[in-house]
Amino acid sequence: xxxxxxxxxxxxxxxxxxxxxxxxxxxxxxxxxxxxxxxxxxxxxxxxxxxxxxxxxxxxxxxxxxxxxxxxxxxxxxxxxxxxxxxxxxxxxxxxxxxxxxxxxxxxxxxxxxxxxxxxxxxxxxxxxxxxxxxxxxxxxxxxxxxxxxxxxxxxxxxxxxxxxxxxxxxxxxxxxxxxxxxxxxxxxxxxxxxxxxxxxxxxxxxxxxxxxxxxxxxxxxxxxxxxxxxxxxxxxxxxxxxxxxxxxxxxxxxxxxxxxxxxxxxxxxxxxxxxxxxxxxxxxxxxxxxxx
Ligand code: NAP
Numbered sequence: 650x651x652x653x654x655x656x657x658x659x660x661x662x663x664x665x666x667x668x669x670x671x672x673x674x675x676x677x678x679x680x681x682x683x684x685x686x687x688x689x690x691x692x693x694x695x696x697x698x699x700x701x702x703x704x705x706x707x708x709x710x711x712x713x714x715x716x717x718x719x720x721x722x723x724x725x726x727x728x729x730x731x732x733x734x735x736x737x738x739x740x741x742x743x744x745x746x747x748x749x750x751x752x753x754x755x756x757x758x759x760x761x762x763x764x765x766x767x768x769x770x771x772x773x774x775x776x777x778x779x780x781x782x783x784x785x786x787x788x789x790x791x792x793x794x795x796x797x798x799x800x801x802x803x804x805x806x807x808x809x810x811x812x813x814x815x816x817x818x819x820x821x822x823x824x825x826x827x828x829x830x831x832x833x834x835x836x837x838x839x840x841x842x843x844x845x846x847x848x849x850x851x852x853x854x855x856x857x858x859x860x861x862x863x864x865x866x867x868x869x870x871x872x873x874x875x876x877x878x879x880x881x882x883x884x885x886x887x888x889x890x891x892x893x894x895x896x897x898x899x900x901x902x903x904x905x906x907x908x909x910x911x912x913x914x915x916x917x918x919x920x921x922x923x924x925x926x927x928x929x930x931x932x933x934x935x936x937x938x939x940x941x942x
Contacts, residue, residue, distance in 0.1 A: 650907050651800070653879065653914040655792070658799050659922035663708050666929050670709035673936070681936035682711040683767065683928075684733050686744045688726065688752070689719030693885075694745045701743070704925045710932060713739065723752045727760050734762040741767035741932040764941040767931035770817065778821060781828055783940050785931050790822040792923030793858065793879055795930075797832045802856075802877055802912060805834040810854035812867070812900070814841045818860040818881055826856070847871075864898040869905040877912045881920050 670680055683705050687698045698714065705712035715733070717726060726744075733742050742765045748754050758766075763773035769785035777784035786794075797804060809826040813819035819839060826835040835856065840847050851857055851871040859867055860881035872878060882900030890896070899916030907913050914920055934940055 650910050651912045653796050653800055653877075653912050653919060655796060655914060655920055655923045656918040658796060659792075659926045661799075662795070662926040663704070663929070666708040666926070666933055669933060674709075679738070679936075680709055680711055681741070681932045682713070682739050683741045683743070683932045684713045684715060684736075684739045686715040686717065686726075686729070686733075686742070688717045688721060688745070688748050691747075694747075698745050700925060701928060704929055705932075708929055710929065719749050721752075723756065726752060726757060730757065730760045734760075734765060739765065740935040741765050741928075743768045743928070765935060767928060767935055769821070769931065775816070775821075778824055785934070785940065786825070786927075787817050787821045788927035788931065789818050789860075789881060789920060789924045790825050791931075792925075792927040793822065793881070793920060794825050794832050795927065796879070796914070796920070796923050797877075800912060802832070804832045804856065807835045807855035808838070808853055809835040809856040809858065810838045810840060810851055811858045811860070812840045812847070812851070813860035813862075813881075814839050815860065822858055822860065826858075859900040861900050863900055865900070865902040867901040867906060869902070869909055872906050872909050874909050875911045876909065878906060878910045879914050879920065880916050883916065883921065 673680060685698050685701055687694055702712045702714055733739050742761050744757055746754060758770045761771055763771040766774055766785055769787040774784040778786055811819050811823045823837045823839045826833055827837045838850060840850055848871045852873055854876055856877045858879045862882055864884040878901055880899035880901040884898045885895050886898055888896040897917050
């Protein structure tokens with residue numbers, strides 16, 4: 650069994666990005682600038698945004714954290730997004746989801762300029778991914794593809810089973826694995842809560858990508874010998890063994906599944922760090938205007 654070490658690979662990629670930023674500075678260009686908006690003070694969102702802002706600092710990006718009160722009106726939030734869209738100094742804009750229920754996430758995502766949509770959630774970027782045109786790709790599936798590339802994992806002709814069909818992970822993941830070229834050219838099956846005999850489907854997977862949010866759902870009897878298993882799931886559960894009183898569990902029962910795998914991601918330290926570097930990579934692309942003018 651080999652570990653798909655997202656922590657290690659992400660630190661290598663951060664060094665590459667930091668080098669690129671140094672080059673930009675040397676040639677007199679402005680450094681990439683990410684704006685992150687957070688509405689309210691929900692615990693997990695605070696942590697995710699803090700990680701993103703910290704990562705910007707580590708690679709030499711500028712970042713701006715825009716905090717808005719949980720009671721902010723949709724109109725005021727949309728106006729702030731418009732202001733950032735028109736600010737030439739800011740290259741990328743993300744709005745941390747979920748939002749309070751009185752605000753339409755759909756409207757907010759659509760209001761972000763697709764040229765600054767480094768989360769890859771805007772309908773234009775999603776549509777361009779569908780027809781295989783250059784676009785910002787959602788950070789988590791993009792990070793997984795990068796991990797597959799860095800470990801030279803063969804994907805052509807393989808059966809890839811994706812558990813989960815969310816807009817930000819499952820669906821884009823399936824598209825990326827099915828597209829022409831490497832990594833891709835896989836035969837893809839997408840499973841969800843209505844899939845019949847999910848265990849039998851999983852057992853046919855050469856590559857199993859799990860994004861369900863159901864801790865330790867995938868057990869050893871669901872995994873083919875030699876499979877590649879990528880665990881996206883993160884569930885925080887109480888633990889008496891840790892100082893914090895919490896621990897993170899993936900969607901895969903790691904201890905029993907790992908011995909059967911050719912490659913597997915750990916949780917934490919697998920997909921999570923790759924998600925953050927994908928966001929940084931998208932912001933670098935935005936600053937360089939690689940995709941759009
Ligand atoms: P989501 O929007 O809740 O989607 C979950 C998907 O799993 C849905 O398609 C759902 O099916 C399916 N599902 C749930 N229970 C199932 C069951 N018992 N059998 C079959 N299918 C089932 O979740 P998400 O946003 O994609 O996130 C998934 C997990 O990844 C979460 O733990 C999240 O925290 C984690 N995550 C991690 C990162 C990272 O950076 N590591 C990034 C994003 C998300 P239906 O569509 O039929 O309801």
